[in-house]
Amino acid sequence: MDMFIEVFGYIGSTLVVVSMLMSSVIKLRIINTIGSTISGIYALIIGSFPLALMNFCLIVINVYNLFKLLKSKQQYDFIDSKEDNVFLDYFLERYKDDIKIYFPGFKIDKTDKTEINQSYIVCCNGSPAGVLLGKQETAGVIDIVIDYSTPQYRDCSVGNYLYSKLQENGIYTLTFSQDESEAHISYLKKMGFVKSDNIYVKNLK
Numbered sequence: 001m002d003m004f005i006e007v008f009g010y011i012g013s014t015l016v017v018v019s020m021l022m023s024s025v026i027k028l029r030i031i032n033t034i035g036s037t038i039s040g041i042y043a044l045i046i047g048s049f050p051l052a053l054m055n056f057c058l059i060v061i062n063v064y065n066l067f068k069l070l071k072s073k074q075q076y077d078f079i080d081s082k083e084d085n086v087f088l089d090y091f092l093e094r095y096k097d098d099i100k101i102y103f104p105g106f107k108i109d110k111t112d113k114t115e116i117n118q119s120y121i122v123c124c125n126g127s128p129a130g131v132l133l134g135k136q137e138t139a140g141v142i143d144i145v146i147d148y149s150t151p152q153y154r155d156c157s158v159g160n161y162l163y164s165k166l167q168e169n170g171i172y173t174l175t176f177s178q179d180e181s182e183a184h185i186s187y188l189k190k191m192g193f194v195k196s197d198n199i200y201v202k203n204l205k
Contacts, residue, residue, distance in 0.1 A: 005045055012038030012055075024154055026069055033062040074157065076129070078165040079121040088119055091128050095150060102184045103146045118142050120166070122158050130158040132166075134174075141173040142166070147184075159191050167204040176200040 015035025022028040040055030081088045092099065099106060115135055122130040130149040134142040149158045163174070176188060177199045185200075193200040 005042065008038065009042035009046075012036070012040075012042055024152070026066065026155060029062045029066045029069070033059055033066070036062065074124050076158070076161045077123040077126075078162070079123065080169070081119045081121050085119070088121060088131065091121060091131055094128075095148070098151065099146060099148055102148060102181045103178070104181065105178060106146050116145055118171075120162065122162050124153060124158070127152075129153040130162060132162060136171075140171055141175065142171055144174055144176045147174075147176070147187075154187075156187075156190055159187075163191070163202070163204055172204050174202045174204065 012035050015031055016039060017035075019028050019032035019035055022031060036055040036058040040052050040059065043049070043052035043055060079087070116133050118132075118134045118136045120132045121128065128150060130147075130153060132142075132147045133145040135145065136142050147159070166174070174193070176193065188200050188202075191202065193202045195201075
């Protein structure tokens with residue numbers, strides 16, 4: 001029983017530490033709340049009341065801030081950047097190291113931009129949140145080169161907003177033929193892409 005209690009306490013502490021590694025504030029709050037709950041129960045079991053009080057205070061703080069985050073409305077803006085690429089160039093340069101993690105084959109400095117004829121940026125409350133670069137060789141179809149969201153906005157909300165705006169702009173099918181990053185493939189599956197003949201396809205209609 002003592003060993004079980006110790007393991008229970010380690011699980012709580014581990015979750016609290018792991019939560020600090022989350023780039024998403026919502027995920028951080030949720031995991032921290034779970035970890036603090038376990039740690040608080042563990043502290044009560046071993047009779048450490050100051051530690052229990054601290055953890056339950058963290059729970060209250062997390063729940064309060066989660067409520068504020070979920071209640072607040074995010075205002076997204078859709079920018080077709082084909083005409084002016086200055087902001088796009090800044091965006092790609094600013095996040096180039098993180099972009100390489102998800103799109104290792106994309107070389108910002110060496111990319112032949114004549115091949116990329118579709119580029120869109122999504123901002124959230126005025127801050128850059130995501131970018132999509134692609135090639136449109138067939139009307140209504142974009143072959144994605146990169147579909148990237150900044151670390152703060154990886155809850156699929158940017159993608160959902162972007163895809164809805166693309167449909168309004170006459171884009172009805174997205175394809176992705178690169179299979180370089182498991183992290184991005186996982187995102188594609190969450191967003192409803194289906195693999196067919198080594199190509200991921202999403203119909204926006």
